[in-house]
Amino acid sequence: MITGYKVYTVEEVANSLDMNSRTIREYIKNGELTASKIGRKYIITQQSYETFLSNNQVNNKGAL
Numbered sequence: 001m002i003t004g005y006k007v008y009t010v011e012e013v014a015n016s017l018d019m020n021s022r023t024i025r026e027y028i029k030n031g032e033l034t035a036s037k038i039g040r041k042y043i044i045t046q047q048s049y050e051t052f053l054s055n056n057q058v059n060n061k062g063a064l
Contacts, residue, residue, distance in 0.1 A: 005045070006045070006046040006050060007043045007044065007046070008043065008044045008045075008046070009041065009042070009043065009044075010024045010025055010028075010035075010041075010042050010044070013016070013033075013044055013049060016054055026051070028042055029043075032052065032055075032056070033048065033049075033052045034048040034051070034052075035048065
C-alpha cells in the first residue's frame, strides 16, 4: 500500500475549479495537465494539479 500519495479524478478536479470535466480532459489532451490513464479513467496527482494551477492562474473556488 502506498500512503501519502493523493490522486484525483477528472471530475474532482473539474468540481474544484468550477469547470466542466470535458474542459479538464482537453487540458490533459493538450498536455497542459499531466494525468495517467488507468483503464478508461484518468488520474491526476496532487503535484500535477498544483503545477497546473500555478502555471495557469486558474480561478479555483478551493484547493482539493
